Amino acid sequence: MSRALRQEDLPPALLQDLDGRPADRTTGPQTRAPRVDGTSWLDQLPRRVAEALERWDLSRDDTQPLRSGYTALVVPVRRPRGDRGALKVAWPHTESDTEHLALRAWKGRGAVELLAADPPSATLLLERLDPDRDLMTGPVVATTEVLGTLLRRLDRPAPPWAPPLSAVLARIGDRLDRLHHDPAAGRSFPRRLTQQARSLTRxxxxGSTGDTGDHPLDRRMVHTDLHQMNVLWRPDPGEWVAIDPKVLAGDPHWALAPALWNRWDDVLAAADARSHLRLRLGLLCDAAGLDEDRATAMTIVRLVAEAARSIEEGGADRETWVARAVTIVKAVQPG
Structure with a gap:
């Protein structure tokens, strides 16, 4: 019998990411897990894991290490008949509210398979993938094509529960306006790129009909955080699948930016960063069947919005986001 999870067993990265983090105050129609601050959640985590093991008659697989992302612990487990699984216990926040709904919609086609879910505790039982095999290594051409192919495979009509991209863009427009009109903040980012992103956002x-649900931007189900670390290998039958969905009712062109801002060491090592990034964008569009001009517009908006967020919040990642945004936005410009 596996021993109980202890506080000292938790991955250091998870402790660093969540200790001291305030509770997520954002709620929506899918909110079922009570909000709690990061420190309290970490204190409760051993008990939450124990409750999930009992709920689904699981045992910890102590032959495999615990894993974590920015907001969740993943515990390798064995199911009652001995088959392998992965227990994911998430810190309750907006994106975790709909993860089980997205995985149910995909039914394991192009995404990790959901075996069971308990939304009030933000706990999922998932199939076990190969946690050591993602797209952070390997030829850039091949791995980028995998991402584009997965984006096409995951495409579905937008479900009614997914937050609309048009509402996200409206908030981005407000943020870009604040950046544009704040002289101090404006000095942190090239003004012409802010102006371009504001124009593209408008x-x-x-074309809105006045009803967000009818907006042409909101018609497809989109994994908006599809990048090289959020794709793992499924050993049987042998294929790449997406994990950790952050879903909008949106436009697939919005999903390409994370595949450009990840694997950044490859950009820095490239003889010509602009050519490298334009190659990635072109490969993504070809594999996903998307229009490169529209992909360029949405990528520019998304990158400038991320830089504006970081500048406005004054986070430790401010310089990183500004540098990446400027590099990518300049790289994807036409001509």
Whole structure:
């Protein structure tokens, strides 16, 4: 019998990410897990794991290490008949509210298979993938094509529970306006790129019928955090699948930016960063069947929005986001 999880067993990275983090105050129609601050959640985590093991008659697989992301602990487990699984216990926040709904919609086609879910505790039982095999290594051409192919495979009509991209873009427009009108913040980022992103945001939002649900931006189900670390290998039958979905009712072109801002060491090592990034964007569009001009517009908006967020929040990642945004936005410019 596996021993109980102890506080000292928790991965250091998870402790660093969540200790002291305030509770997520954002709620929506899918909110079922009570909000709690990061420190309290970490204190409760051993008990939450024990409750999930009992709920689904699981045992810890102590031959494999615990894993973690920024907001969740993943515990390798064995199911009652001995088959392998992965127990994911998430810190309750907006994106964790809908993860089980997205995985149910995909039914294991292009995404990790959901075996069971307990939304009030933000706990999922998932199939076990190969946690050591992602797209952070390997040829850039091949791994980028995998991402584009997965984006096409995951495409579905937007479900009614998914937050709309048009609402996200409206908030981005407000943030870009604040950046544009704040002289101090404006000095942190090239003004012409902010102006370009504001104009593109207005263009993308044009054509609304007044009902967000009818906006052409909101018609497809999109994994908006599909990047090289969020794809793992499924040994049987042998294929790449997506994990950790953050879903919007949106436009697939919005999903390409994370595949550009990840594997950044490859960008820095490239003889020509612009050519490298444009190659990635072109490969993604070809594999996903997307229009490169529209992908360019949405990538520019998303990158400038991330830089604006970091500048506004004054986070430790501010310089990183500004540098990456400027590099990518300049790289994908036409001509």
């Amino acid at each position: 263009d993308l939002l044009a």
